[in-house]
Amino acid sequence: MLNIIKYELYRMFNRLSTYVLLxxxxxxxxxxxxELAGSFTDITLQVFEIGFQMVILTIFIILFxxxxxxxxxxxxxxxKIKRYQLVIANVVVSLVFTMIMFALxxxxxxxxxxxxxxxxxxxxSRFATGMILMLFLHTAFGVxxxxxxxxxxxxxIPIIVGIIMVVGVLLFVPISADTSNGFLKMLLNCTIMGQISSLCDSMTASSYAAPILNITVTLGVCIIVSCLVFQKKDIK
Amino acid sequence: MEYILKTDGLTKRYGKKITAVDHVNIRLKQGEIYGFIGRNGAGKTTTMKMICGLAGISEGTVSLFGKTGREAEELKSRIGCLIENPGLYLNMTAYENVKAKCICVGIKKKGYIEDILKIVGLSDTGKKQVKNFSLGMKQRLGIALALVGDPDILMLDEPINGLDPQGISEIRETILRLNKERNITVFISSHILEELSKICTCYGIIEKGRLACELSHDELMDKCKSCVVVMTDNPEAALPVLDKMGYQNYKVVDKTTIEIYDNIDNTSDVIQNLAASMVSVSSVYEKNKSVEDFFLQFISNGEE
Structure with a gap:
């Protein structure tokens, strides 16, 4: 498994598109x-809130x-390998690419x-929690x-869905921590984008549950579905 | 007899109506070079894909080194394959392509990549990206990738497709060298039957998804060996004479030509008997069939 992750990372760092996208x-x-102001924590979290990193991640994952x-x-x-190992290795690649984006x-x-x-x-503490949650939310989105x-x-199809999810949610849904519409709030809690967009504003211990649940469910479902689909597909 | 690769009733169905491969039973022994022959769409690639694990199996089993099921799955790592076009990263060099696979399978041996590239004659490509390679170079790099991990079986699907005569000759030499020096068992499919006949030790002919026959190189050569061509102006009168002589396997090709496929030790007997029956013979000669002729005849007989 470690070798396959190494192979995928080797491939990632040998691609021109990786550097161009970064x-x-x-x-x-x-x-x-x-246009941003405030402390280091505020500015960093606000940059991720904009969602452009998600667009870059979407394009990278699709190309990769x-x-x-x-x-x-x-x-x-x-x-030489099991197909599910490639799916898992892709999760790691998504995580590593996100980490590089964050570091930059x-x-x-x-x-x-x-x-x-x-x-x-x-x-x-707000910075650490926010960054960890952002990191895994981005990774889950990549997966x-x-x-x-x-x-x-x-x-x-993936690029259309990806862009709609990133831009669409930000453009058409008024995201704010004090969104009064309960149904809208519930809907946003179901999307990673909704989580990312509202994470900055509502950083209390009680609000961690929704993103953690979102990350867990997304990662779990997507990895299982990917493995099942990829396992059964004939390779042309 | 223990076979290194054995398939039993290997079948691939697409939906309920299309059967691409139909109960194929292949037997491959250690050290052999198996030529897999068939027309386009006969099921060659699908069979090879199923053996390698690129396509799912609808029915039947693949045994490797005498093992089946999960044990055989584990042993698939001892197969190196080049199926259809070689899958390569075009923006990488030959070295980087081989290195990527070496990383994947955990090979860290110093000089290993250079050795592999040397075997296939690509050691001097330097920093040239694969997208600038000729078709022959790409095919050889595909074989190099298949060789990573020192496989016991090499599955090569149409490795000489689109190559010029020199490229074909290089691939042929490479395969023979690998077979002799490294004792690698080779399973190879190709349309260029004359080329296959130069390297293969046994053959399997697949037609419409079914393995029509398996035969050794000697058996194939025997079948291709010869037919005796009798040129006469009256084939109809000649046929009873041939029957009388005990020949059953003959064919009237046209108004002046009969081909006799039975073993004939002495062609002068044929001439004498025909002459005695007042059948004029303009010439009698032996004609060797090409492997291609044999294949075409075999297929057309099957269709009849």
Missing amino acids: MVMCLYNLTGMG TCDELNTGYIKALIT TMVQTFLYMQISGYTGFGSA FISMLVYLFKNKI
Whole structure:
């Protein structure tokens, strides 16, 4: 299993698109940060709240997973590995790519604060909890996109669903911690995007349950579905 | 007899109506080079995919090294395969492609990648990306990937498709070398039957999803060996004479030609007997059938 994870990471770091996407994200962060203010914790969490990292993650996961299936390289591996191992390795790749995005964003935030004259770290516990939850919410979202690729075996449907989930929720649903509409709140609690968007505003110990449940369910369901679909599919 | 690879009743169905592979029983012994022959859509690739685990099996079993079920699944790691086009990362170099698989299977031996590339003649490709490779180079890199992990069985599906004569010859030499030097058992399919006949020790002919026959190289050569062609202006008059001589396996090809497929030790006997029956014979000669002729004849006989 460890070897397969190493293989997937080797592949990830050998792809030009990985670096291009990270550069695009950094550029976007630069343009968006000018409007943000507050402590390091506030600015960092607000950057993730915008959701652009999710778009980058969506594109990365689609390109990464499709490449393996479309090039047919998997045919050379299939006698040596179990298919579910590739699905698990993809989860790790999603996690590692998200961690890199986070690390770069934090460095950018730090530099932005130095230039803009903002100071203060903010609440360390809020930062740690927020970042961990964000990290796993993003990873779960990546695994969801990866599942769509296994299901539909093309780039179009996952990218449409991914973009709609990221942009659509932000554009069409007024997300706010004090959303009075109970039904809307319940609906948002079911989506990762809803969780990410409201995480900043409602960071209390009692509000951790929803994102944790969301991460657990999404990861569990998506990994199981991906394994089942991929296991049964004939490789062309 | 213990077979290194054995399939029993291997079947692949798509839905209820389409049966791509129908109860195929393949027997492959250690050290053999098995030529898998069949027309387009006969079921060659699907059979190979099922053996390698790329496609699900609808019915039947695959035994590897005498083991079946879960044990055979575990032993699939001893198969190296190149099915259809070689799957390669085009933006990587040959070295990086092989390295990726080495990482995946946990091979860290120093110089291993260089050795593999040397075997297939790609050691001097340097930083050239695979997208700039010729078709032959890609095929050889596909074989290199199949060789990672030192497999006991090599499954090669149409490895010489689209190659020029030099490329074909290089692949042929590579396969023979691997078979002799590393004792790798090879299961190879190809349309170019004359090429297969140069390297294979046994053959399986698949037609419409069914394994029509399995035969050794000697048996195939025997079948291709010869027919005696009798040129006469009156084939109808010649046939009773041939019957009288005990020949049963003959064919009137056209108005002047009869082909006799039975073993004939002495062609002069045929001439004498025909002459004695007042059948004029313009010429009698032996004609060797190509493997392709044999295959086409075999298939058309099957259709009849």
